[in-house]
Amino acid sequence: MLNVVIVDDEPIIRLGIKASIEWERLSLRFAGEYANGAEALNALRETPADILITDIKMPLMDGLELTRQAKALRPSTKVILISSYNDFDYVRQGIVLGAKDYILKATMEPEELNRIIGGCVEAIREETETAHKLDLYRKGEDMLSRRQLEQDMRRLLAQEQEGLEREFAVRFEAGYLLVRAALDRLDDLLQQYGQLHVGLLMDDLKDVFYRQCPDGIGFVSGEGELLLLLDRRSASAGRVAQLKEKLELESGVSLSVGYMERRSPGSWSASCEWTRQVYDRRFFDGAGGIHAGDQAEVGKGREDGDQERIGSHVDESGLRIPEWLRKWERMKYDMKRVKREASDLFSRLFVRRLEPALLLAYYQQFMKAETLPELGELLENGMRDGEQLPHVERTSVSQLIIHKAMAYIRERYTQELTLQMVADHVHISRNYFSVLFKKQTQLNFIDYIIQLRIAKAKELLGDRSAKVYEVAELTGFNDVKYFSKLFKKMTGSTPVDYRDNGTAETGSESHG
Structure with a gap:
């Protein structure tokens, strides 16, 4: 009024x-x-x-x-x-x-x-109305300009190009800070909320970054990962810490951060490669840290690639995970090798008990471990699951378990339903069910549930008198705003537009 x-x-x-x-x-x-x-x-x-x-x-x-x-x-x-x-x-x-x-x-x-x-x-x-349209136009222009800068930054970090190098040299003539921010406990977030949720979360984090650093450039560079480029004149180690705190505060997640400072423009690819060490640092030092770049440390502590693997003489009957964790702790800065060792040990124990596809699924779990203690926990869970299985895990048995689980899910997907509830129903461990489900469906459990719920929502929205909040409740979403964001992410249309028009705005589904 x-x-x-x-x-x-x-x-x-x-x-x-x-x-x-x-x-x-x-x-x-x-x-x-x-x-x-x-x-x-x-x-x-x-x-x-x-x-x-x-x-x-x-x-x-x-x-x-x-x-x-x-x-x-x-x-x-x-x-x-x-x-x-x-x-x-x-x-x-x-x-x-x-x-x-x-x-x-x-x-x-x-x-x-x-x-x-x-x-x-x-x-x-x-x-x-005119001011609103003008604001939208300006935002659209800014968005196009920003997207172009983000695309140029991707190309520059992937491989230096003369034209882009000159452009970025002018833009960052006083030097730059390149920051890699990685979500902690990513696999837990994926298992609990699904890939769509993580995608929305990364978009929100990028928005927070641009509000804090309007002159910076940032993009989602991988699942659960942001790459951020800041002008050195307006950034410092303290600024990185402040930015990390703000990102975490507004998103409610924990981040591990690695950054490289350059006093002059250039060495873009090398700086980008260095910031990947945030994962090695997090693996041994724990999540939530800030790790500053130091070129002298690149390669430090790595073992000779031709050296015999420490697991080659393991006595399978005498494996003690704490002993191996202590040995791996001493192999700092070689995270990938530690994960390969863990995978080899597990494979050697259960190669005759688990079918190859299931062994591969466990291997993928080990390779995604973010910290050494988490790797130890995954290894212990895998061993416990493996020892409870028959000596040969037949494909038909796996399919029978998943078939029973699917029937249970389809009866209850609009209600509160957790991975643990379904695992209990089919009488296997939560971890083993998660691995088996992903192997059979190529989806995380929660992503499968969300797909079912969104499909049901589309069906209910076919009734143009349906209220969006009612559809959200009927399909198992307690938060109508969150439901609307997920719906648009999956269909390219808001629930209101889908209900009124009966079709997505873009004419095809969007998962970007």
Whole structure:
């Protein structure tokens, strides 16, 4: 609603104007009445008016000076002058100052007053709509420019190109900081919320980055990973720490960060490659850290690639995970080798018990471990699962388990349903069911549930009278805003547009 202020030194005029205005029809709110311009101006400094109706001749401050100062406070304010027959010279001055219209006191009628006020309301609406369109246009232009910069940054970091090098050398002539921010506990997030949720989360993190660093460049460089480029003149180690804190605070997640500082532009690919060491550092030092680049450390602590693997003489019957964890702890800066060792040990134990596809699924789990303790936990879980299986895991047995699980899921997917609940139903461990489900469906459990729920939502939205919040509840989503974001991410259309049009805006599904 629009605020209306009335100013006149005659109480009866103020009363008559207030009584004549069609407040509800015009969507107006009475914001105060004053006997002179000085009182009105003090009030306008606290709460600016959308429409100001003022007499011209008043004590202390006349209507012309009030118009000038009110427009200075808020140029969009619409001023309607109230004049006498002999005030036409003043009216002309008021129009020059930006008054919208005028009313003669002697002939003022409610119809005329509401017609003039209605014109002000329409003008405000048109200006608001134009400003909104202009804002969208500018944002669109900024977005296109930003996307081009992000694409150029991708190409530059992948392989230096002469044209781009010159462009970025000018943009970052004082040097730069290249920051890699990686989500901690990514696999847990994927298992609990799904890939779509993580994708939305990364988009939100990028938005936070641009709000904090509007002159920076950033893009989602991998699953759960951001690459951010900052001008060295406005960035430092302290700035990286502040940015990390802000990203974590607004997203509710933990991040591990690695960054490389360069005092002059260049060496883009080398800097990008170095920031990958954040994963090695996190693996041995723990999640949530900030790791500064040091070229001298590249390659430090790595073992000779031809050296015999420490697991080659393992006695399979005597494997003790804590012992291997201590040995791996001493192999710092060689995360990949440690993971290969763990995979070899597990494979050697269960190569005759598990089918190759299932062994591969466990291998993929080990390779995604973010920290050494997490790798140890995955290895222990895998061993426990493997020892409970028959000596040969037949494909038909796996398919039978998943078939039973699918039937259970389809009966209950619109209700609260967890991985543990389904694993209990088919009488296997949560970890083993997760591996088996991913192997059979190529999807995480929660992503499969979300696909079912969105498909059901599309079916329900076929009824154009369906309320979006009702569809969200009926398909198992407790948060209608989150449901809407997921729905648009999967279909390219909001639930409202899908319900009204019966089809996605883009004509095809979007998973970008």
